[in-house]
Amino acid sequence: MNETHHLRRMTIAWVIVSVVADVLFWFFVGPHVPPGRMTDMATSNQFDFNILFVIALPVLIGVWIYLGYTIVVWSAKRGGPEPVGGEAARTNRTAQVAWITITSVVVLFLAGFGTVELIVNNGSGGGEGPNPVWSPAGATKAEAAALAGTGTWSPNSGQVLPVQVIGQQWKFTYRYPTFGGFETSQLVLPTNTTIAFNVTSLDVTHSFWAYQLGVKADANPLINDVAYTATTQQGQFVVRCSELCGIWHGAMYNYGRVVSQQAFAAWAQRTEAANAANTKLLPAFAWTYTPDANGAAGGYYPDGKVTPYSSAEVYGAKQPAS
Amino acid sequence: MSTVHERPHDIALAASGTKPPLTQRPGLLSQHLGTALVGAIIGYAIGHWLGNTISSHYPYIANSGQNAIADTLGLMLGVVGWLLGIGALNYPLAKLVGRQPSSEVEIQGWSKYFRYSTNHKTVGLQYVVGVLLFMFTGGLLAMAIRTELLSPTTHVFSPDTYIKIVSEHGTVMMMMATSIVVGPLGNYLVPLMIGSRRMAFPRIEAFSFWIFVAGYMVIFSAMPFGGFPTGWTGYAPLQTQAGPGMVSYLFGFAVIGLGMMAAGFNIAVTIINYRAPGMTWSRVPIFVWSILATAALLTLATPTLFAAGVFGLLDRTVQTAFYVTEHGGSSYLWENLFWFFGHPEVYIMALPGFGIAGEILPVFTRKPLFAYKVGAAGMIGVSLLSFFVWQHHLFQSGINPDMRPLFMLTTELISIPTGFIYLVGMGTMYKAKIRFDLPMLFVMALYFNFLIGGVTGVFLSDVPVNVTVHGGFFVLSHFHYTIMGGLLFAFMAGLYYWLPKMTGRMMNRRIGLWHFWTMFIFFNLTFFPMFIIGLLGQPRRVFTYAKNLQGLNDFSSISAFVLGFSFLIFFFNLVWSLYINPVKAPDNPWDSLGLEWQTATPVPAHNFDRIPVVLADPYHYSEVNAPAVADLGPSSPPDEPSLSGAPV
Numbered sequence: 001m002n003e004t005h006h007l008r009r010m011t012i013a014w015v016i017v018s019v020v021a022d023v024l025f026w027f028f029v030g031p032h033v034p035p036g037r038m039t040d041m042a043t044s045n046q047f048d049f050n051i052l053f054v055i056a057l058p059v060l061i062g063v064w065i066y067l068g069y070t071i072v073v074w075s076a077k078r079g080g081p082e083p084v085g086g087e088a089a090r091t092n093r094t095a096q097v098a099w100i101t102i103t104s105v106v107v108l109f110l111a112g113f114g115t116v117e118l119i120v121n122n123g124s125g126g127g128e129g130p131n132p133v134w135s136p137a138g139a140t141k142a143e144a145a146a147l148a149g150t151g152t153w154s155p156n157s158g159q160v161l162p163v164q165v166i167g168q169q170w171k172f173t174y175r176y177p178t179f180g181g182f183e184t185s186q187l188v189l190p191t192n193t194t195i196a197f198n199v200t201s202l203d204v205t206h207s208f209w210a211y212q213l214g215v216k217a218d219a220n221p222l223i224n225d226v227a228y229t230a231t232t233q234q235g236q237f238v239v240r241c242s243e244l245c246g247i248w249h250g251a252m253y254n255y256g257r258v259v260s261q262q263a264f265a266a267w268a269q270r271t272e273a274a275n276a277a278n279t280k281l282l283p284a285f286a287w288t289y290t291p292d293a294n295g296a297a298g299g300y301y302p303d304g305k306v307t308p309y310s311s312a313e314v315y316g317a318k319q320p321a322s
Numbered sequence: 323m324s325t326v327h328e329r330p331h332d333i334a335l336a337a338s339g340t341k342p343p344l345t346q347r348p349g350l351l352s353q354h355l356g357t358a359l360v361g362a363i364i365g366y367a368i369g370h371w372l373g374n375t376i377s378s379h380y381p382y383i384a385n386s387g388q389n390a391i392a393d394t395l396g397l398m399l400g401v402v403g404w405l406l407g408i409g410a411l412n413y414p415l416a417k418l419v420g421r422q423p424s425s426e427v428e429i430q431g432w433s434k435y436f437r438y439s440t441n442h443k444t445v446g447l448q449y450v451v452g453v454l455l456f457m458f459t460g461g462l463l464a465m466a467i468r469t470e471l472l473s474p475t476t477h478v479f480s481p482d483t484y485i486k487i488v489s490e491h492g493t494v495m496m497m498m499a500t501s502i503v504v505g506p507l508g509n510y511l512v513p514l515m516i517g518s519r520r521m522a523f524p525r526i527e528a529f530s531f532w533i534f535v536a537g538y539m540v541i542f543s544a545m546p547f548g549g550f551p552t553g554w555t556g557y558a559p560l561q562t563q564a565g566p567g568m569v570s571y572l573f574g575f576a577v578i579g580l581g582m583m584a585a586g587f588n589i590a591v592t593i594i595n596y597r598a599p600g601m602t603w604s605r606v607p608i609f610v611w612s613i614l615a616t617a618a619l620l621t622l623a624t625p626t627l628f629a630a631g632v633f634g635l636l637d638r639t640v641q642t643a644f645y646v647t648e649h650g651g652s653s654y655l656w657e658n659l660f661w662f663f664g665h666p667e668v669y670i671m672a673l674p675g676f677g678i679a680g681e682i683l684p685v686f687t688r689k690p691l692f693a694y695k696v697g698a699a700g701m702i703g704v705s706l707l708s709f710f711v712w713q714h715h716l717f718q719s720g721i722n723p724d725m726r727p728l729f730m731l732t733t734e735l736i737s738i739p740t741g742f743i744y745l746v747g748m749g750t751m752y753k754a755k756i757r758f759d760l761p762m763l764f765v766m767a768l769y770f771n772f773l774i775g776g777v778t779g780v781f782l783s784d785v786p787v788n789v790t791v792h793g794g795f796f797v798l799s800h801f802h803y804t805i806m807g808g809l810l811f812a813f814m815a816g817l818y819y820w821l822p823k824m825t826g827r828m829m830n831r832r833i834g835l836w837h838f839w840t841m842f843i844f845f846n847l848t849f850f851p852m853f854i855i856g857l858l859g860q861p862r863r864v865f866t867y868a869k870n871l872q873g874l875n876d877f878s879s880i881s882a883f884v885l886g887f888s889f890l891i892f893f894f895n896l897v898w899s900l901y902i903n904p905v906k907a908p909d910n911p912w913d914s915l916g917l918e919w920q921t922a923t924p925v926p927a928h929n930f931d932r933i934p935v936v937l938a939d940p941y942h943y944s945e946v947n948a949p950a951v952a953d954l955g956p957s958s959p960p961d962e963p964s965l966s967g968a969p970v
Contacts, residue, residue: 006753034857035790048786056777063744063773067766070751074687075758083689083754085945090690092749099745100696103738111734114784115727124786129720199720204560205653207718207793211859216789218719220654221559222647225720238868242793242861244553246560247482250864290648 006073014065018058026054035214038237038258041125041229042214048117048124055106127199127208127217127225130287136160136194136228143196143226146177147287153178153190153268155261161190164285165199167206167219170248172239179268181285182275187239187256190264194230200288207243210256218243224287231258343424345409346437355436358407358532362539365403370396388547388566390638397543397573401536408532409438413525426525428927438532440524443925445531446510447824450817452531453505456498456538457810458889463491465886468848468879474866484865486549486567493541493554493571497578499805500667501534501585503674504620507816508589508613510824514918514925515607517598517934517952522591530585533577541574553863555664558645558656562637569638576631579624582670586620589613600936600952607916607940608697608746612677615701616670619708623666630659654721661712669708671805673701675772675812676743679765682819683750685914686762690941692749693742700742707736717788726785733783740776744769759912760834764815767842771807775800778853796856799849807845814841814892822907825900826924833895840888847881915940915951930954 030050035042074080083089118124122134132139142160145151153161164175166183175183187210189195199208201219208227209216212235217227234257241252259267272279283289344351373392405411416423426440434444435451466487470478479487509531513521521527544550544567552560556571593614597606606614633644634656643649645656676697684691691697713722713729747769756762778800781787791797814837822828851874858874860867867875899905910919917940921929934952942948 034859041789045786045790048784049781049790052781052784052787056780060773060777063748063769066748067751067769070748070754070756071758071766074751074754074756076755077758080755083687083944085688085690085943085948089692089944090941091693091695095749096693096696096745099741100738103741107734107738110780110784111727111731114730114734114786118726118730118785121786123723125789126718126723126726126785127720128723133724204563205557209793209861211790214789216718216792220647220720223720238859240859240861244485244551244555244557244560244863246551246563247485249485249861250481250866 006069010065010069013069014058014062017065018061021057021061022054025057026050034211036212038212038233038235039125039214039229039231041121042212043232044117044121045124045214048114051113052110055110059106122228125214125216125227125229127227130224130226132226132228135196135226136230139194139196139228142178143198147285149177149181149285151178153265155190155265160194160196162196162198163187163189164287165197165208165217165219166202166289167199167208167241167245168202169204169246170241170252172206172208172241172252172254175282175285176268176272177285179272180276180279181282182272182279183282184271184275185254186271187254188264188267189231189256189258190261191231191234191258193261194228197227197229198287199225199227202289204245205243206241206245206252209240209242210237211240212237213256216242222288222290234258234260343412343427345412345424346427346429353407353409353412353438354433355408357409358404361403361405361407362400362536363403365406366396366400368403369394369399372399390566390569391640393547393566393569394573394635394639397540397569401533401540401577404536404539405529405532410525410529410532438528440528441927442509442513442521442524442527443824445527446506446508448531449501449505449509449534450824452535452538453498453502454893456494457502458893459542460491460494460498461886461889463487463494465883467491468882470865471867471875472879474869474872474875477865479865481865482551483549485551485553485863486545488863489550489553489571490541490544493574494538495805496554496667497537497541497574499671499809500578500582500620502671502809502813503678503816504585504589504613504616504670505531505534507609507678507813507820508585508616508674511820511918512589512592512610512613513596514921514929515610515916516593516596516601517917517930517936518592518596519929519933520596521588522596523588526584526588530581530588533581533584537574537578537581540570540577542570544568544570544574555660556634556656557660558634558637558653559647561634561656562645569635572631572634572638576628576635579628579631582620582624583628586617586624590617590621593617598934598936598952602936604695605936605939606698608680608691608694609674609677611698612673612680612701615705616673616677619666619670619673619705623663623670623709626659627663627667630656630663633659654716654719657716657719657721658712661715662709664715665712666705666708668801668804669704671809672740672772673704675768675809676701678812678816678819679743679768680746681916682761682765682815683747684941684943685819685912685916686757686759686765687750687754688757688943689750689752689754690943690945691746692752693746694939694941696742697746700739700746703739703742704736707732707739711736714783714788717785718792730783730785734780737776737780744773759818760829760831760838761815761819761912763835763838763842764811764818767838768808768811768815770842771803771811771845774850775803775805775807778803791856793861794856795852795860795862798862799852799856802849802852807849811842811845814838819912820918822911823918823921823923823925826907827900828905828907828911829899830895830903830905833891833898837888837891837895840884840891844881844885844888848878848885851875851878851881915942917952920952920954 033046033049037043119134122136139160143162146162153159166173173183173185174187175181199217199219201221206219208219213229215227215229217225237256239254345353370392373395377391413423428441470484547567548565550564550567550571636642637644643651645651710732714733818829855874909923934954936952938949938951940951
């Protein structure tokens with residue numbers, strides 16, 4: 001069989017299988033790919049995953065068809081003509097140039113596509129650190145107002161809602177600076193609202209992974225890691241820690257809810273009132289809080305009487321102020 | 323030919339009448355594994371006592387009764403005692419006090435494998451046993467992990483024990499994988515493939531093995547100390563908070579790092595300077611290219627790991643604050659240092675696998691290696707680019723968001739030179755007549771597995787998709803597909819291919835086929851479901867998970883047990899083929915043109931009677947009027963200088 005026959009057969013098989021596989025994937029699997037479509041970030045992350053998959057499938061299928069063909073047709077057991085060595089078998093300029101060109105074009109396209117998606121989607125739900133380079137309209141203003149204690153949020157106002165996520169061994173708690181800075185272990189969010197998550201930690205590095213929201217941001221002590229998402233559907237979502245944080249890392253998860261804007265406002269006002277006595281005991285709202293050696297005993301806020309965390313000290317013992 | 327000619331370097335001295343030094347003769351002063359262990363124990367005791375004495379006023383590590391300074395000094399002097407006990411320091415110490423050191427003499431018989439040997443073939447075989455032992459213990463820990471994950475609610479281990487098993491598994495496997503090819507096959511084969519009689523620095527080579535073993539023991543010493551909870555990545559501040567087992571982790575990586583630097587340095591110098599006449603860069607076997615690229619990475623990336631480990635130890639012992647944010651340090655410093663080493667390390671593990679595949683393919687396809695120069699350039703390209711991708715591990719960490727497009731680009735660019743290995747492989751298979759012997763089957767499996775590993779790597783490098791897949795089982799599956807599916811399958815291919823040369827025995831094909839098929843099928847059945855598990859939201863290193871993921875986890879666990887069993891088949895094959903039912907291997911059982919196969923089996927102590935003159939690359943298969951690979955004929959005496967400087 002001559003060269004063109006082998007290549008033609010493989011190409012035809014490749015095109016048919018790839019097109020069928022891509023179409024089946026795009027229409028039957030793609031809409032169900034995690035993280036779903038609960039927020040704009042989740043939707044765009046799902047879209048990006050599906051685009052990558054549609055490009056990856058033909059690559060996988062191409063190599064598999066080639067390997068399969070090789071095993072079936074060019075096995076020594078089948079007999080067939082003796083292979084031919086020599087210079088022609090060592091290099092093939094066309095094949096080499098084509099290979100390098102195609103892989104380069106695909107790779108550069110993917111890098112460009114990823115970059116555009118990252119910028120257009122304001123960081124794509126990933127933690128951008130304390131100074132986000134891409135943020136949705138109104139986010140910076142809302143964040144500044146929240147820190148100053150002048151931030152507000154009301155239904156149908158279109159305002160960005162800042163929420164602080166505090167990781168500690170081994171739970172997440174949340175502070176709502178636009179509602180008096182109360183702290184709660186429930187994460188409730190209004191629908192059709194842009195959320196600015198401000199993620200920090202009181203001890204070791206955690207990672208705030210709001211799975212269905214398409215958000216993941218590491219929680220580092222003394223660092224405010226900001227990630228954005230805009231809710232579009234109501235429902236429940238799971239929050240898991242996705243950075244190993246010690247013994248009970250596996251148990252560090254809870255659930256959050258996206259509810260209507262009115263229901264959220266009612267919940268927030270109710271919780272603010274119910275927690276008012278506790279909130280007074282909390283330190284003033286800040287983006288980060290200095291952990292100290294007494295974290296495990298509960299005295300983690302900078303009350304001026306504790307020293308910063310020291311590695312070699314025995315946990316639970318107060319140290320003199322530095 | 324005189325005796326001198328048969329035995330280059332120091333061996334010549336013994337042969338010509340010099341007695342071996344007392345340390346290498348049977349008797350009380352003989353140095354071997356046993357004296358090394360005694361040395362380690364004495365060193366540890368002295369170090370621990372010294373640490374407690376000089377730092378008795380320091381606070382103990384919480385809830386441990388241990389003092390970090392005592393632990394560190396104990397391990398440190400333990401390693402020094404180990405090296406003294408095995409004899410690794412005899413030569414430098416003698417030089418230090420101005421004495422002419424006695425030359426190392428190769429002991430004959432099985433006991434040489436338990437001694438400090440400067441023969442690259444002995445070191446190679448020592449490494450084979452070393453890495454298999456390492457792999458076996460790491461594998462047992464993997465079985466424990468999969469046992470725990472059988473159920474989200476019924477637990478076999480406490481969360482504390484579980485996280486320590488996970489951490490130990492990851493660390494042991496990563497340490498082992500950095501040496502799994504370079505150590506056994508690199509040391510054994512590189513001199514044979516480039517036509518040399520020895521490594522450039524045989525003492526450094528022997529040192530690299532014995533300190534590798536020391537590193538293994540140091541990292542396992544974490545277990546009696548109570549383990550460490552950080553996973554193999556050792557992130558601060560969890561690292562700073564952890565108990566005394568963390569000292570073993572930090573010091574263990576520093577010790578293994580020393581061995582990796584030594585091995586890389588020695589192999590790189592050997593390849594550059596000890597090539598036989600005629601072994602030009604365009605004739606160097608592709609495996610040697612891969613080892614050279616790996617050696618460059620070992621030499622250049624590992625110092626960062628060493629420094630990172632030492633900084634961590636300083637934080638724990640003398641209260642520096644490299645990684646303590648509150649005191650002016652940064653947990654990002656650890657993450658950056660660790661991954662600046664950690665990502666090149668991924669290619670330290672991948673490249674030798676590509677080299678093995680490239681070396682084996684032409685033999686079993688009976689065709690020349692396709693696009694050899696592109697393949698070699700790809701390996702060098704990968705090793706260069708690998709230094710510019712590390713921050714993709716920090717995409718969600720909050721550091722440098724503006725750098726993400728750059729690191730996304732560099733990470734995706736590296737798939738271009740990595741893809742060359744597919745160009746080379748598929749081109750070589752084209753219109754071939756393939757013999758599906760065991761080594762070739764493992765190479766085919768590598769191409770299948772690594773493709774999945776590589777393609778999923780592109781998903782991880784895409785920052786938006788990374789949000790969903792980072793830190794979950796998706797990434798776990800991805801790197802098992804590249805390292806286990808790629809490197810380990812390549813290592814197995816290499817063992818089945820080269821063990822006949824190394825041991826003089828053929829591996830049993832029938833048992834080998836059972837090994838291959840169980841390993842290949844159940845590897846995929848173990849790890850492929852993990853992509854789905856990860857996408858469905860299961861983070862790494864958890865002891866519990868969502869109830870709806872139990873089916874997939876159980877499927878993965880049961881497959882993992884069979885995968886573990888496949889390694890028992892392999893060990894059985896080793897014992898069967900080497901000891902129970904040995905079949906003598908011909909000099910060149912696979913009809914290879916490689917220079918290493920042109921020697922006798924077993925390979926003579928001096929490799930080649932005469933340094934060969936290389937005439938062509940070893941890939942002239944199925945070629946009419948193919949040139950001979952090398953002129954091996956005996957003629958002039960060797961021009962090798964003695965290792966100890968003594969005249970030959």
